[in-house]
Amino acid sequence: MKKSFAVFWKRNLAFAKLAVVSNLEYRLNYFIDVLVQPILTTGIEILLWFAVFKGAQSTTIAGFGREFYLSYALWSAFFARIASSWMYEFKMIEEVSSGTINSLIVRPMGFYEYYLSQLMGYKFITTLISMIVPVIAAYYYDLPTHFSRIPLAILLCFYYLILVHTISFLVSCAAFHFTKITSFTVAKNLLLWILTGELFPLDLIPGVWRERLIAMPFSSGVFLPVGYITGRVELPLVINGFISVTFALIILNLLGAWWWKKGLDSYAGTGA
């Protein structure tokens, strides 16, 4: 048992390293991904909130001032980058539809763990670098930020990332039956754009929908960690986030295991 866990751990560490090594082969692409993209996203969202406050002719929205929203925009761009995996989801779908998955399923390893470890490895190194942007900006512009809360917020977001990966795994299982399924990824990401709270803080949504959306596991991607750092959300809600992600993980992993088997049973070993 101890030996098999050690083997599992070393193997998955090697997958994480693979993500680092293969991404660093293409330096320009990597630095645009980890620095230029987050700076652009942050800039766009900050401009959006400047425009909203100017148009609203008000110093507060839902009880929070402009600085709170600028801080939210700054950190939501950072967390939304951690909490998305469209790049790996496309790769996973492509593996199934093109048949390159052949080389993975005849080896003593799992497709789920292989991509999860790569995703975690890649997100870990990009997070370390990307974090420079919001930290410097928050200091420089003195935006409301509880720096001591950052580690827990990042932990919640990485936990949510496992759920994101599980959804990607389900989508790639669908590729066994439908071959090309990337449009679903795009549609799903648009939906998550709202459900995670990347587009705007979920507590701005009126009525009963606000509680429902915050209670869903998707809020753990952006709204809860960013709300926690910027002071909109307190610890009990963050703990709820961990719990709702856990429930979703159990349900979706059971579904994934079943669908993966169905997919492999119908798989024709494409391309070889």
Next chain:
Amino acid sequence: MPNNQNILMPIMSIVIETTDLSREYKSYQKPEGVMNSIKGIWNREYTSKIALDKTTLQIESGKIIGLVGANGAGKTTLLKILSGLVTPTSGDARVLGYRPWERKNDFLRQISILLGQKNQLWWDISPVDSYALLARIYDLDLNKTRLRIKDLAEMLQCSHVLNTQLRRLSLGERMKMEIIGALLHEPKILFLDEPTIGLDIVAQENIRNFLASYVKEKEPTVILTSHYMDDIATLADRLLLISKGNIVYQGTVNEFVANSNKELAQDDKVDFEEVIRRFLETESRIR
């Protein structure tokens, strides 16, 4: 008193066994034209094709089996089922005592499949990085693996490209790298699907010679498919001829040549490829 017969005769065990193994593929038939594409949104017609039809066979350990057939005859399907890539529609198979499509890790650790038309190694990194990853996947000792890579690369005369990104290698160099990757964990069963496809004559011969000496030394069971009959004639102990999903011949290469065309067999310049072609054409007409 030890039994002399047992000392002199190596005990051959059956490592691959199939019973009525079948696989059917369904494919969407799209008639010509835009209107039919629109109609296909809600109404699609599928046809079934039997790629492998109730195949029963036994393969002994340590043998090199040449699996030969025309395009679409079912040889790759058989290879895919035996390696665990594809699940059969019906029938049963045991490889090293395992059902391949259950993909148990203990089974996968003992086999290797090399698909000549597909990369098995990682495209964006160098072969040495790929091998380090494979060592982790197969739980191999890293130092021993490095020595093994060195030996195999020397045998294949490709040590100079071990640190070059895979995508920057020529087809021949890439195939050598793939072969090293496939042999790293010393598989008991090796599935080789057209390992020399697309290579020039010199590269084909290099790989053939390498495989011959490797098999002589390590004695894995090898299932080899190839459209180059030189590969089969040089390497295979036994032949499995397949036509339209059916095994139409099982036996040694020499027996096959002798039985299928006695006149040609007596000729010193017997053309193995020609004999196979005629045999498969006849079988194809019958079925």
